[in-house]
Amino acid sequence: MGADELTIIAHGDSDGVCSAALTAAALRGEYPVIMVYFSHPADLTKDLKEFARGDVVIVDIAISESHVAELIEFMGAYEGQITYIDHHPGPLEFSIKDLPARVFHEEGASASELTYRYFSRKLGREYSRVALYGAIADYLDQTEWVRTALSMWDKRIIYFEAGVLSQALEHSRKLHDFKRRVVNYLSENRLPSQNSELLVRAVQQAAQNEELLHWVERNVVVEGAVAYVIDPPGSLGIAATLAKGLTGSLIGLAAERRGDKYVMSLRAVKGVIDLNKVLRKAVKRLGGTGGGHPEAAGARIPVKAFETLIMILNKEVMTPRH
Numbered sequence: 001m002g003a004d005e006l007t008i009i010a011h012g013d014s015d016g017v018c019s020a021a022l023t024a025a026a027l028r029g030e031y032p033v034i035m036v037y038f039s040h041p042a043d044l045t046k047d048l049k050e051f052a053r054g055d056v057v058i059v060d061i062a063i064s065e066s067h068v069a070e071l072i073e074f075m076g077a078y079e080g081q082i083t084y085i086d087h088h089p090g091p092l093e094f095s096i097k098d099l100p101a102r103v104f105h106e107e108g109a110s111a112s113e114l115t116y117r118y119f120s121r122k123l124g125r126e127y128s129r130v131a132l133y134g135a136i137a138d139y140l141d142q143t144e145w146v147r148t149a150l151s152m153w154d155k156r157i158i159y160f161e162a163g164v165l166s167q168a169l170e171h172s173r174k175l176h177d178f179k180r181r182v183v184n185y186l187s188e189n190r191l192p193s194q195n196s197e198l199l200v201r202a203v204q205q206a207a208q209n210e211e212l213l214h215w216v217e218r219n220v221v222v223e224g225a226v227a228y229v230i231d232p233p234g235s236l237g238i239a240a241t242l243a244k245g246l247t248g249s250l251i252g253l254a255a256e257r258r259g260d261k262y263v264m265s266l267r268a269v270k271g272v273i274d275l276n277k278v279l280r281k282a283v284k285r286l287g288g289t290g291g292g293h294p295e296a297a298g299a300r301i302p303v304k305a306f307e308t309l310i311m312i313l314n315k316e317v318m319t320p321r322h
Helices: 014-027 041-051 068-077 111-118 125-137 144-150 155-170 176-187 196-219 236-247 275-286 303-318
Strands: 005-010 033-038 055-059 082-086 102-105 221-223 226-230 251-258 261-268 289-292 296-302
Touching: 005 014, 005 041, 014 033, 014 055, 014 111, 014 125, 014 155, 014 176, 033 041, 033 176, 041 055, 041 068, 041 289, 082 111, 102 111, 111 125, 111 144, 125 144, 125 155, 155 176, 155 196, 196 226, 196 236, 226 236, 226 303, 236 251, 236 261, 251 303, 261 275, 261 303, 275 289, 275 296, 275 303, 296 303
Parallel strands: 005 033, 005 055, 055 082, 082 102, 226 251
Antiparallel strands: 221 226, 251 261, 261 296, 289 296
């Protein structure tokens, strides 16, 4: 296991891609070989076992309630240095700081912001715009750091570039080789709008979003406080947001069937429910995995447990929060 190798494992959305790019930019001079892979909470340990070589940096991947023991065991036995940078709430009965790794964990900020701050001594100030792209795309653009960083740029330029990037990556959900190229491109601090493939994909995604809007209008189902759609022709996150917004519901949910499971994204009106806590508790009993942020989260559950989850969500909304 060579010390000249670095493995970056990131979430595949804009925040994760920008975090990976910042990590690569900061550490390029220290590691002749840098490999980038994309993962998610349910598969993090499996992917570490398969892909990790040399030192490892994990960015923007929450720790699954169901896999924390396996992850700790892997990290404790791993021969290289592991660094974990993330902003998601941790498992309910485990403290992130107890991971056998270098940990930089802070809720309320994007993983891109945290990664930039962690490696700030190795990155020039101009790389702050890469972190801003990720923060904006992850709806975490109101932190003190973001406000300060934006002051050195024209915010209209930054938001335009962030929009191109986030739309293009949304259109490239499982194209990992393409996303690796984007990580490398951004690690050189190049503009998303100057990459023709990113620009074309962004325009295509914008058209798809408009089609998705009308599809959700026709197919959304409302049960109590929850509005949901099944197998939308597009982004689950956007579909969940549209289901919530178009119906005026407190919770929006979009699910995609994969075999005997539903992979889903959920969005909630701020303050009515903590999706992260509810899902971490509920889906473990239902035989799945889940978690995220209080107003935006994801889950994987058996198809047969779907109606039970809808009942749980409605019950939680009706329960007063203290």
